[in-house]
Amino acid sequence: MSHTAHIPSHRKPRRSASKLALRAGVAGGVLGTIAVAGAAGPANAEPVTETIEMPTLGSLDTAGLASAVAASAEASQQEALDQSLESQENAALQKAAKEAKKAKAEADRKAEAERAEKARAEAEAKAKAEQERLEAEARASRDRERTQLRTTSTSDNSSSGSNASDSGSSTGSSDSGSSTGSSNNETQAxxxxxxxxxxxxxxxxxxxxxxxxxxxxxxxxxxxxxxxxxxxxxxxxxxxxxxxxxxxxxxxxxxxxxxxxxxxxxxxxxxxxxxxxxxxxxxxxxxxxxxxxxxxxxxxxxxxxxxx
Structure with a gap:
């Protein structure tokens, strides 16, 4: 049986160059060993008629390598997914921080406007209260002055009653003149x-x-x-x-x-x-x-x- 008797004739998936090189090296080493052994044997030795079965390419353990490659690919996929999630989280945090900063600035602006409006209203109320106080004081002062004038006028009238009866004609004349002067001021309607x-x-x-x-x-x-x-x-x-x-x-x-x-x-x-x-x-x-x-x-x- 030849050393290639066990290689299947049907098609198989293409193997990588590194795997083929490894297997070729193994086969070459086996052939070299046989050649050295033949040269060292006696000259009259009988030809080797026993067929040596070469290890097939399928005999190598590829299951572990495929598993390692699959695990590595899965790990790479998971890492890429983690990085994507982290990027999304960072973007969401930055957006939330900006919105919070904007909301705080708006709240501060409204609070300042409310404080200014409150201060203005308090100032107006204070000014109005002061104005009313001044008006009340002025009215009270005028009331006191009018009371004093009425008291003085009443006293003067009672003390001059007899004098007025003695000089009725002259007083009447004087009052008539005064009334005329007053009516002259009312001529302009x-x-x-x-x-x-x-x-x-x-x-x-x-x-x-x-x-x-x-x-x-x-x-x-x-x-x-x-x-x-x-x-x-x-x-x-x-x-x-x-x-x-x-x-x-x-x-x-x-x-x-x-x-x-x-x-x-x-x-x-x-x-x-x-x-x-x-x-x-x-x-x-x-x-x-x-x-x-x-x-x-x-x-x-x-x-x-x-x-x-």
Missing amino acids: PSGSAASIVAFARAQVGDAYVRGGTGPNSWDCSGLVQAAYAQAGIDLPRISYDQSSMGTSVSLSNLQPGDILYWGSRSGSYHVAIYVGGGKYVGAQNSSTGVVEHSLDWDTPSGAVRIL
Whole structure:
């Protein structure tokens, strides 16, 4: 039997070059050993007629190698999968960190805006409270002064009663002249927008005074002035010191119906009223008097502004 007798004739899968080289080396070593043994034998030795069976290529153990290769491939696949998962996790963490940072910045911005709005509201409330306090103090001061004036006037009238009866004719003459002077101040009747403002203000005389009141049956000083000017289509601010800061400053000796009278400084007034002509004004004074019409000398204003 030849040394190639056991090689199958049917086709087999192609083997790698390294495996074929290994097997060829084994076969070559076996053949070399036989050749050396033959040369060392006696010259008259009989020819070797026994066929030596060569190991077949299939006799080598390839199962372990295939298993190792499969295990290596599986390990490489698992490592690639782990790296992919790690990359996805890192990307998700970075995205979450960015979104958290953005959300925190938005929350900080809203909190700052709320703090600013709260501070503004507190400042406005404080300013309003201070303005109301000043107005209350001013009203109380005017009330005290008017009480003192009434007390003094009553005392003077009682002490001069007998003198007035003795000089009736001359007093009558003097009073007549005074009335004439007063009527001369009322000869100029308001017209146009001023007439609307004056008419509205006088129509509210007798209404109640309520702090913050804007009508229709109760008013505070600036609420009445604002409503009166609205009758003429003129929008005024709500607060007294804003109203007295508008228009043009005029002297008390040059007043016209519809002018706004103020008490205090022009940019810091605590009370306002409307001049209605004839040396008189209409204003929402206080809770005890309500809306009244008085002469300028009853409570002389600090100044006046003209908007018409």
